[in-house]
Amino acid sequence: MDLAVEGLSHRYGDLDVLRDIDLTIHEGEIVCVIGPSGCGKSTLLRLLGGLEQPSDGRVMQVGGQPVGSLNSLTYVFQDFALLPWRTVEGNVSLALEHHGLGADEIEARVADVLARTRLSDFRQAVPKQLSGGMKQRVAIARALAVNPAVLLMDEPLSALDSQTSELLMYDLIDLWQRERFTSCYITHNLAEAVRLGHKVVVLSRRPGVIREIVEIDMELAERVVSDLRLGQIQKDLWQMVREEAQTADMELADS
């Protein structure tokens, strides 16, 4: 399933946050969105998944859902959003319980997804026992349990320390190799964007418009940190983001 964004604009009262966004997220591709702080990245993601109503324009789902999908647009949040009173398996099954599946089916899905995210040994743990990286893996497991068409991720690694987020990024790349999931991935980390994105969308400062869409036609598995081409792309991206961020900073200081 593709996700097509057509002429999307959003305002909070007088505050123009997003303006005229046109974007297509194709099946099986990861689209990274970067941009200066406060430019409306999180807002864009909320609009994509229907957690917020756009002031203008629309978001269309194109094509059929994957078989067995319970929730086609599924989020992974920056702060994990796990229920602290539920165990790991309880948190995963939370996403399944209201679909009228049998206990067996729920159990099978939970076991399957915990195995895929290598969490099977932690089924009975509660969030306070887990490190940040493990918590995010639980959240990713919960998202995968509903077999989503598109994963909407808002800075999923930015609450983690740099080693943990590096490890989790490898997990994500690995997962994509196996499952070819579709995703819109918000980040402020350019290295993440060039490692994970098939497309990198650069938003301008607020009101966010698309400043540039950079395609990276390189297999995810082949993208090593030291790759020169990636380094160049990252530099170019930084150039664009820096200009926007600097101007945005000035504007804030002025007002």
Add this chain to the structure above:
Amino acid sequence: MADTTSQAREPRAQLRPVRFRGGGFRTAPRRFVGLFVFAVLILLWEAGSRTGLISALVLPAPSQALDAFMDLALSGNLQKHVSASLQRLVFGFSLGFTAGLVVGAAIGLNSYTRAGLSPLVAAIFPIPKIALLPLFIIWFGIGEGSKVATIFFGCFFPTVIATYGGIDNVDRALIRMGQSFNMPRWDIIRKIILPAALPAILSGMRISASIAIILLVAAEMIGAEFGIGAYVLLAGNLMATDQLIAGVAMLSILGLIVNWLIGTAEKRLLNWRD
């Protein structure tokens, strides 16, 4: 700079361990200390009474209060007083708490009930319910009705306020997560909002339980044949200070038990908090 390096290199000059200075402001549980303080006070009190330092008219000795308590127990009236009080307490509290929970949740979850009811709650909450007791007697009769009603209203309002306050403070990110998985409204309430509001609800329960005990005694002091409050009132009228102390001690123990029950519930239900 040069100076410091030369000092560091000086062989083993002035070896001093770093002194620990990070302690002192953190309390750790010390078992039996409280019990010990309690025992010492009672012993001092008893000794003061026996030596005549504390006149029996002013304050009876603990042993005399204990005697009064034993008399009460042997006469068979203890059970009547305690069970009458407990019944009122349990009825009034559980009804008031349940109703408060329902109304508090309604205010917390629905814009119309909030707009309609929360000003009403804010207006009635500060009225001491004892002031309404005469009114309750007219409405519900001098018997059990007015007493239970007093406790009911005393527990109802703090519970309402604690419940909707707790619901207001539930992490919006968790609710949004529930919505993002298409959870039905009732499931979000049941599985996310209510458990997340539970800490606030339980601390509200603590407050309403102590209010319930205060109101119980107050209500029993007006026209009750049995009940700890009635016993204390009678003892006071007869200047039987030993009985009065015995009655007050029972109230204190009742309060401690209720507090312990709620503490245990908190420990068990909220062990997910870090």
